[in-house]
Amino acid sequence: xxxxxxxxxxxGHWEKEINVREFIRLNYTPYDGDASFLAPATDxxxxxxxxLQVLQKEERxxxxxxxxxxxxxxxxxxxxxxxxxxxxxxxxxxQTDKPLKRAFMPYGGIKMAEEACxxxxxxxxxxxxxxxx
Numbered sequence: 001x002x003x004x005x006x007x008x009x010x011x012g013h014w015e016k017e018i019n020v021r022e023f024i025r026l027n028y029t030p031y032d033g034d035a036s037f038l039a040p041a042t043d044x045x046x047x048x049x050x051x052l053q054v055l056q057k058e059e060r061x062x063x064x065x066x067x068x069x070x071x072x073x074x075x076x077x078x079x080x081x082x083x084x085x086x087x088x089x090x091x092x093x094x095q096t097d098k099p100l101k102r103a104f105m106p107y108g109g110i111k112m113a114e115e116a117c118x119x120x121x122x123x124x125x126x127x128x129x130x131x132x133x
Contacts, residue, residue: 002015009023009026009027010026010027011026012026014026044088044089044090047085047088048084048085048088048089051084051085051099052084052099055084055099055100056100059100063120063121064120065102065120065122066099066100066101067098067100067101067102068101068102068104068116068117068120068122069096069101069102069103069104070104070117070122070123070124070125070128071104071125071127071128072103072104073104073105073106073107073128074095074096074103074104074105078103079095079096079097079103080097081093081094081097082094082095082096082097082098082099082101083099084099102116104117104124104125104128106128106132110128110129110132110133113132114129
């Protein structure tokens with residue numbers, strides 16, 4: 001079976017089985033040009049970038065972490081969307097509900113997640129310790 005979405009791609013085993021390596025090998029074309037085709041940053045992008053730079057400076061002054069969630073386990077829908085400035089954003093929503101707020105990610109190991117909290121002066125949730133330990 002050949003789907004209309006596949007038109008223009010070089011045929012291969014990837015059509016019948018999951019074979020990302022072959023698909024890329026057959027269909028990837030390197031770009032050796034320069035960046036002259038890129039459009040300049042928009043006013044909105046420049047304003048958002050300026051806001052982010054201020055927050056990054058605050059984060060560095062605070063020792064590397066501006067804010068951290070220690071009560072909610074990070075997931076795709078664990079936090080309400082966060083914005084730098086909602087009206088200027090085209091791609092909206094941050095990882096957590098506030099810019100540069102770190103999420104609690106215990107699936108890589110509860111001790112590592114708790115250490116990340118305590119290293120920056122935050123107290124991890126005892127309830128999450130109980131659940132994940």
